[in-house]
Amino acid sequence: MLYVIIFAVTFIWGINGVIDRQALIKGHPVEINLIVTLTMTVVAFIYFALAKMWGIPMQFSKSSMTFAVSNGILIPTAYLIYLYALSRGSLTTVVSITATYPIITFLFAVLLLNEPVSFNKIVGIIMVVAGLYIFVR
Secondary structure (H helix, E strand, O other), X not given: OHHHHHHHHHHHHHHHHHHHHHHOOOOOHHHHHHHHHHXXXXXXXXXXXXXXXXXXXXXXXXXXXXXXXXXXXXXXXXXXXXXXXXXXXXXXXXXXXXXXXXXXXXXXXXXXXXXXXOHHHHHHHHHXXXXXXXXXX
């Protein structure tokens, strides 16, 4: 079941770039970011209401709030920068380069969370970078 969920997310992210590109044909990146963020807010409230209705417990701990607020700042900022890049560059190039963010996640996880480093992970990173180099040439 996990892989079905992962595939669904990957599919949604895959069509997201095409939708963003279409939105940017007539819209400015700041405008698109605002509309997307407001829509996400409405959807988040719907999900929250459903979670409460289904009895899913919510704690709102201080540490969870701190990290969530940090992401609440970082995600729309990154999305706005992504939209600017998308409005100026090739859809496939922009999406391919930004899709390598797991490498940054891996580095921060190793440095800040003491995640283990393995030979396979290093080889995987090298392969992603090599593939990206070949793809964008």
